[in-house]
Amino acid sequence: MYYKPSPDAAYGSVQEISTVVRYGWLIRGVHFYSANGMIITSILHMLRVYFTGAYKKPRELNWMVGVGLGALTIMAGFTGYVLRWDQEAVGAAGIGFGLAGAIPQFGSMITYLIWGTNYDDTLGRFFALHVLLIPGLLMIMLLLHFWMVKRHHIARPL
Numbered sequence: 001m002y003y004k005p006s007p008d009a010a011y012g013s014v015q016e017i018s019t020v021v022r023y024g025w026l027i028r029g030v031h032f033y034s035a036n037g038m039i040i041t042s043i044l045h046m047l048r049v050y051f052t053g054a055y056k057k058p059r060e061l062n063w064m065v066g067v068g069l070g071a072l073t074i075m076a077g078f079t080g081y082v083l084r085w086d087q088e089a090v091g092a093a094g095i096g097f098g099l100a101g102a103i104p105q106f107g108s109m110i111t112y113l114i115w116g117t118n119y120d121d122t123l124g125r126f127f128a129l130h131v132l133l134i135p136g137l138l139m140i141m142l143l144l145h146f147w148m149v150k151r152h153h154i155a156r157p158l
Helices: 010-019 024-052 060-082 087-101 107-115 119-151
Strands: none
Touching: 010 024, 024 060, 060 087, 060 119, 087 107, 107 119
């Protein structure tokens, strides 16, 4: 509610949230550590599934949905990191776009869609990705993932 997704105001709004807004420092801290915890636990979960062979038939589709969830989790972390819009975040965005641009045949299209024509476009798109698109896709894919877990009787009934 207090974040301003424009290159001129983003860093200042993050500083204001941390120092002026009541309990803003706490909310930012919880958000930061929860996001890192989500990334770590999803990686650990994927490693457990891989090393126990739980991705094999008939659970291949569930594994693919899980890999998609892992990719979305990494993308959520990356977009959140860039939203600070300080020197490190701008550099990270440049590296991310260089990696995306290296994807054969689709790289230039992905880079244009996300980068836009200027920094205003870039930051606005990262904000929309981080707040709307990625969480929405995460919820849909999590529901599908849990439905397949229940359907394959992977976990005990609740």
